[in-house]
Amino acid sequence: MDDADHPVGGPPPTGAVRATPPGAPRTPLDRRRVLTAAIAFIDEHGLDALTMRRMGARLGVEGMALYRHVTGREDLLDGVVELVVDELYGDPEVHLAPTHGWQDYLQRLAHGVRRIALAHPAVFPLIATRPPAAPWVRPPLRSLRWLESFLDALTSHGFSEEAAVAAYRAYTSFLLGHLLLEVSQHGVPISPLDDPGGSPNADDGSLAQYPHVRRLEPLLSQDESAAEFEESLENLLERLQRVLRESRRPGSTI
Template identity: 60%
Template sequence: MANRGWGPDVSQDVDDGDRVASGQGIERRAGALSRRAILDAATEMIDQHGLQQLTMRRLGTWCGVEAMALYRYVSGREDLLNGVVDNLIDDLYEDQLASRDAEDGGWQDYLQRVAHGVRAIALEHPQLFPAIATRPPEAPWVRPPLRSLRWMETFLATLRGFGFNREAAVGVYRSFTTFLLGQLLLEVAAHGAPLSPAMDAVDGGAPLPLDLQQYPNLLELAPMLAEDHSLAEFEEALEDLLDRIETNTHTP
């Protein structure tokens, strides 16, 4: 996400716990704050500093206001996180509607566009994607990452419009969301995103001090194993999923 001028310059010689609070805030006109502006600022802060650095106090400094000014628009950190996640998923929904051609390319094209849209979010916001995967959805049967009621309604209605019966449409929703979560959580973890508050991000550029002498195959193949083929693997797994859907549903 492009910087909107909310973020302060951050000193590099302060403690991680206070880094976000160390910069010069930007003075805002009275009334310039809004819920959307605050959620966008929180997204930028998380992208740059990680989810663990997000507090109302630090976000207030990031926005150039007292933390109490934020409570007019968000009730606290939980509301803030829910709003950030909902915004990203809502933006994906609007983008997919806007990109849909008048001449539809079929259900395969629809699923491919949605899959690549979710992947774009995961790669643009790797620190946030685990939250998209784990924040409680609107109902227990709504599955992340397509985690809103209107996403679920549109997804199921689109598939049924392509001729899927009720059972097949529900089955596709389950297998498709499982595929997206599994593939993309692995991918963002490989790029250093922590998958839980207790996990530290891994520096993908620093090789681990492993002694592979007793593992000759690993020693020989380690350079190949370290290559990044995530996009090709995503495409291959997505194509396999679409082929299985077509075989199982016998949809023209």
């Protein structure tokens, strides 16, 4: 089996390919069109279904024709991550510079990343796990431009360089943890061992030996993701405000 036939993982889906109808006018391929089609394919069918051959069929070309625009599956996935993260630049609610203070900047950026995660839940684990351009560029803010923007926003508002880096680490960890959990609750596998359909429920008897879990299962099953995200973000901002105060003290190493 060659690279064009090999899926990222899992069996081929039934009816997952929509080939271009015969005689339909073809738009010339370029890298962006290939990546955009890959994002749409993953959104519809999941990452496991993605192959170069299916991408070619979706675009009305042979799978090998895609290699003029991507060097292979790994380059395709890297390009998908880059293009999805770039959606932040088109989000009118997200500001590249802190026009209303650093807290407003961080809130807008966090909600922008969450919108991306919810718009492309099957892609978000890629954003979390693909190797970054440099080991100190942390997901989900995988762009050097966003890293520069982040550090400039905080240092221009009084954070020491050490405090700004500490804030970057805390902020990215917060986003990654919350959003991976949230997309997994929507049935997206975030590791090869995930089985979204294998969860126990209170009706099948599997919780008989866990009376508290069985009784509280309706409460535990409520989706409070948005409220939890907002509350945790507010707590993080309060923590960073304390970091800022500490960093301004004489002799501080933060």
